Amino acid sequence: MNRPLKQAIRHHFEQRVLSTEQLERLEALMSVHAPGPAGRPIAKSWIGWPAAAAIAALLAVIMLLAPGPVDEIPMTDRIAMEVARNHIKLKPLDVETDNMDGIRRYFTDLEFAPVKSQLLASSNLELLGGRYCSIQSVPAAQLRVSAPDKHGLKTLYQSEYRKEVFGPLPVLENGGVPVEVNVKGITVRIWVEKGLLFALTGELELEPIKPGQ
Amino acid sequence: MLDRPVLQGLFRYGFSLTHDEDAACDLLQDALEISLRKIPDNADAAMRYVKSIMRNRFIDQYRRDQRHPTVSFDDNDKQPVVIDPRVLEDMVIAEHEVESIMAVLEPLERELLFLWAVEGCTAQEIADRTDSPRGTVLSRIHRLRQKILRQQALAGSAAEGGAS
Numbered sequence A: 001m002n003r004p005l006k007q008a009i010r011h012h013f014e015q016r017v018l019s020t021e022q023l024e025r026l027e028a029l030m031s032v033h034a035p036g037p038a039g040r041p042i043a044k045s046w047i048g049w050p051a052a053a054a055i056a057a058l059l060a061v062i063m064l065l066a067p068g069p070v071d072e073i074p075m076t077d078r079i080a081m082e083v084a085r086n087h088i089k090l091k092p093l094d095v096e097t098d099n100m101d102g103i104r105r106y107f108t109d110l111e112f113a114p115v116k117s118q119l120l121a122s123s124n125l126e127l128l129g130g131r132y133c134s135i136q137s138v139p140a141a142q143l144r145v146s147a148p149d150k151h152g153l154k155t156l157y158q159s160e161y162r163k164e165v166f167g168p169l170p171v172l173e174n175g176g177v178p179v180e181v182n183v184k185g186i187t188v189r190i191w192v193e194k195g196l197l198f199a200l201t202g203e204l205e206l207e208p209i210k211p212g213q
Numbered sequence B: 001m002l003d004r005p006v007l008q009g010l011f012r013y014g015f016s017l018t019h020d021e022d023a024a025c026d027l028l029q030d031a032l033e034i035s036l037r038k039i040p041d042n043a044d045a046a047m048r049y050v051k052s053i054m055r056n057r058f059i060d061q062y063r064r065d066q067r068h069p070t071v072s073f074d075d076n077d078k079q080p081v082v083i084d085p086r087v088l089e090d091m092v093i094a095e096h097e098v099e100s101i102m103a104v105l106e107p108l109e110r111e112l113l114f115l116w117a118v119e120g121c122t123a124q125e126i127a128d129r130t131d132s133p134r135g136t137v138l139s140r141i142h143r144l145r146q147k148i149l150r151q152q153a154l155a156g157s158a159a160e161g162g163a164s
Helices: A005-014 A020-033 A049-065 A075-089 A100-106 B004-018 B021-035 B043-065 B097-104 B107-117 B123-130 B134-163
Strands: A002-004 A126-135 A138-147 A152-160 A179-183 A186-193 A196-201 B092-094
Touching: A002 A005, A005 B004, A005 B092, A005 B097, A005 B107, A020 B004, A020 B021, A075 A126, A075 A152, A075 A179, A075 A186, A075 A196, A075 B043, A100 A126, A126 A152, A152 B043, A186 B043, B004 B021, B004 B043, B004 B107, B021 B043, B043 B107, B043 B123, B092 B097, B092 B134, B097 B134, B107 B123, B107 B134, B123 B134
Parallel strands: none
Antiparallel strands: A002 B092, A126 A138, A138 A152, A152 A196, A179 A186, A186 A196
16 A cells, blocks of 8 residues: 555654663663752752852852853863764765875875874774864864774864963873763863874773873 | 653654664663763753764764765765755655665665654754755755665566566
8 A cells, every 4th residue: 555655654663662661771771860850959958048149149240250151161072072073974085095194295284294193002093094174263184093893983183282272181291181071972082292182082992101101 | 851752752763773673772772871961951952962962873883883984974965956855745655665665775864754754854954953954955855765766666676577
């Protein structure tokens, strides 16, 4: 029997239902992670009305005097969002090469030369190529790498580290540890190394390096 | 906390990507584990948030499987496209053809069908939800229609061959 495509497709999906057992498992999962009843921590009872009023007044003064919005998105989150978004898009590579010499020969319009990361030296990442890109409007090299075994394709950004744009970030040579941000299911690690900003998507076991190494 | 109808809707969305019920349930569970601490209070916003996580996780996972390591999930078509977004509306399909057609579609094609047929999205809404240009969505709709017609023709000729 023929029927409109839309109706047939809707029927196809409506037939798929989670079993009671699966629903209960998901509900149990949600209840474990659920916040308080109002979605916010409950105020402790020892904070009386006078104290609450004083705190509110103080917050109001801080908000009035603050130079920008207090809920401004941290720079690391903004970098991570941009990197994750482009990782998901997986745009075609401008250049395909399996070595950094090939990358450096191609990326001649950048203010820096892409380099190998000391942090990733032991990860056996296989270079696939790259394309011109930017992070927070700063020109960048977007490299695509493939990790061995189950880790799959990753996106590695390199950009000149401009502190006035990116703000303070952990510097590997100073013993800094990469910042890890999870953006809508994609993990992004951000660090500074050899004067460049690095941002890498996905899970990977990274061996810490010692200062001066 | 998401209620059961919302969970069922999310599961079906996961199924549109994975084409496998167990994988869809795993994908939903995975997304819930990641998102629950940041989930918006508003139900619609929460559903959209979890869906975006499911989509990102799936695409990342799908590539990791390396079945199609070079598939681009942002297939921007360079040529101008003039396509009527309603081309799917006039299509009809035999009941028994649905499964075989869904089996040959790419994940993003199934997702598009789901958003169009189940959630009633327009081409622009699909573009917004999938973070794709509207032209790309229209191109996908066009290719989807061609693919379905081809599959129907194949099924028709196979049936004729079987009957003769």
